[in-house]
Amino acid sequence: MRCQKSLLIVGLIFSALTGCNQSYSQVQQPSPASKLKVVTTFLPMYWFTKAVVGEEQQVELLIPPGTEVHDYQATPANVSAIATANVLVKNGIDFEEFLDGTVKSAQNSQLKEINASANIESLAGNPHVWLDPVLAKQQVANIRDGLIAANPENKANYQANATNYIQQLEKLDTEYKQRLQKYPNCTFISFHDAYPYLANRYQIKQVAVVEIPEDQLSPTDVQKTINAVKQYKAKAIFGEPGVDNKLLKALSQDLNLTLQPLDSLESGKLDPQHYFTAMQTNLKTIESACK
Numbered sequence: 061m062r063c064q065k066s067l068l069i070v071g072l073i074f075s076a077l078t079g080c081n082q083s084y085s086q087v088q089q090p091s092p093a094s095k096l097k098v099v100t101t102f103l104p105m106y107w108f109t110k111a112v113v114g115e116e117q118q119v120e121l122l123i124p125p126g127t128e129v130h131d132y133q134a135t136p137a138n139v140s141a142i143a144t145a146n147v148l149v150k151n152g153i154d155f156e157e158f159l160d161g162t163v164k165s166a167q168n169s170q171l172k173e174i175n176a177s178a179n180i181e182s183l184a185g186n187p188h189v190w191l192d193p194v195l196a197k198q199q200v201a202n203i204r205d206g207l208i209a210a211n212p213e214n215k216a217n218y219q220a221n222a223t224n225y226i227q228q229l230e231k232l233d234t235e236y237k238q239r240l241q242k243y244p245n246c247t248f249i250s251f252h253d254a255y256p257y258l259a260n261r262y263q264i265k266q267v268a269v270v271e272i273p274e275d276q277l278s279p280t281d282v283q284k285t286i287n288a289v290k291q292y293k294a295k296a297i298f299g300e301p302g303v304d305n306k307l308l309k310a311l312s313q314d315l316n317l318t319l320q321p322l323d324s325l326e327s328g329k330l331d332p333q334h335y336f337t338a339m340q341t342n343l344k345t346i347e348s349a350c351k
């Protein structure tokens with residue numbers, strides 16, 4: 061009789077594969093709340109979510125570290141990951157454009173999306189809010205609240221873990237404040253428009269963002285940079301870590317400025333503590349550039 065009941069194609073295939081005694085309802089049951097499948101988009105979202113979720117539970121990352129996050133193209137594996145997930149954590153502010161089509165393709169009506177930037181006012185639509193420890197706190201709190209809503213039975217655990225991470229972010233904020241207040245309005249040039257929130261928070265100034273395609277600086281970019289250095293009396297030129305840009309190096313030498321790497325944290329180690337390591341390195345870099 062049980063076999064006759066499962067007339068759905070899925071049921072038939074399943075029965076054929078496993079025999080009639082297997083309960084069809086096993087495949088239909090949503091995963092238990094304690095085994096929530098959480099998927100995150102890119103590294104900072106992974107760190108913040110993993111920090112709240114804790115050690116016992118797995119969190120997946122859609123964009124592998126080292127992959128260009130801006131203009132990321134989704135893979136079929138990303139679609140399957142979202143199709144079987146309970147929760148998807150994203151930065152929002154239109155950062156993860158690849159999600160629109162991917163979430164649609166995944167056809168997961170049970171999926172709960174957490175927008176980590178909910179209630180954060182964006183600066184000209186710039187997505188890099190995670191680089192400001194104060195806004196990062198808000199992102200962690202948003203992720204915590206979203207996870208509690210999705211899995212209330214684990215509330216105490218999420219709260220305790222989030223509080224712990226938020227305390228570390230508060231300590232980091234205090235340190236940034238104390239160490240950068242000596243350099244009010246220190247002006248820097250960046251080649252990745254990633255630092256408006258950080259600059260805003262600690263009263264330093266990002267001017268003349270020259271977006272360079274990989275390692276090509278056009279004569280116009282060079283001229284724009286030279287003009288900006290002169291006009292704003294820029295103290296520093298910040299490049300990206302791991303990108304050896306000969307043109308940029310030569311240009312900074314001509315301008316008598318050191319080219320220093322500043323990390324947008326779009327790449328790095330999986331450990332949630334890496335956020336603090338990288339932000340400490342950035343603090344040292346900014347401090348030494350502004351001196």
Ligand SMILES: [Zn+2]
Pocket residue numbers: 130188252253254324326
């Ligand atoms: Zn970026």
